[in-house]
Amino acid sequence: MSQDSENGLTVVVVEDNPLTCEFLVSCINAHPQLTVAASFATLASARQWFARHQSDLLLVDLGLPDGSGLTLMREVHARWPQCDMLVVSMFGDEVNVVASIEAGAVGYVHKDDEAADIAETLLAVKRGASPISPMIARHLLLRMRPTTPEPQPAAVSLSPREQEVLQHIARGLAYAEIARLQGVTVHTVQTHIKKLYGKLAVHSRSEAVFQANRLGLLNETLKR
Known part of the structure; x- marks a missing residue:
């Protein structure tokens, strides 16, 4: 779905989980300085929208039904470099975080980070901040720290x-x-x-x- 706004900052939300998407959209629209210009559940629909429109902010999940949010971020960053992009994802591993930053993301928020106020986080991005969830930041810092070779994890058997x-x-x-x-x-x-x-x-x-x-x-x- 989409809507136009003449006031404040516009945000595009790309999230395939209906409940999560509805929650994010309601939180953003509740802030007087932000308006959701469009929300999408698939990569294809979001790519089609950005081919003709632009927004101030993009809030995007990585795991979409028809592809990766990384693809969308690369295209948006190339076409609309003024659009600041924030990832919201269940995955906080080094590979996804680094790939997102390389694709143009200026922040990476974990979906389990319940303390995060997504509207204020988006406004902070526009003020020049680069928010990263504490858990994700910790993993990245540990990866950067010189250590002895990490032992291979023990096999886990699940029913x-x-x-x-x-x-x-x-x-x-x-x-x-x-x-x-x-x-x-x-x-x-x-x-x-x-x-x-x-x-x-x-x-x-x-x-x-x-x-x-x-x-x-x-x-x-x-x-x-």
Whole structure:
């Protein structure tokens, strides 16, 4: 969907999860200095819009159904260099972060960073800030620090149900939605997630996704 604005800064949101997209759009439109000019769930529709229009800010996810948000960022950066781009993603690994920065992103926010006020974050970007979620910044700093070779991670064996739950939380689905898709109760989903966290030696959704990505446990479709 799209709309035009003559006041304040315009933002384009590219996010394929309907609930997440609705939340981001409502937060942005609630700020008097910001207006959502358009929102898209696919790479193709966003590319088509930017071929004819421009915006002040782009808020983009990386894993889209028909491609990577990196493709869109490269094209927008080349065509509309004045458009500041901020990534919002479930993945905080070094490869995706560095690739996003190389594509022109000026900030990278993790979806689990609930403390972040997305509207204020976007305004900070326009003021020259380069916001990066603390967890992501920590990973990058650790990567830059000279260390001894890191030992290979131990193999982790997940049950089919735990593997399915892992894919769902990596896509940002809520517990209730996972329960509906699996035909089980929320309590059962929580039990699977507790076992999953134990096997991965983590304590949060974002840590689970990062560790699973590091161990190669996520489907290739989630790594685009």
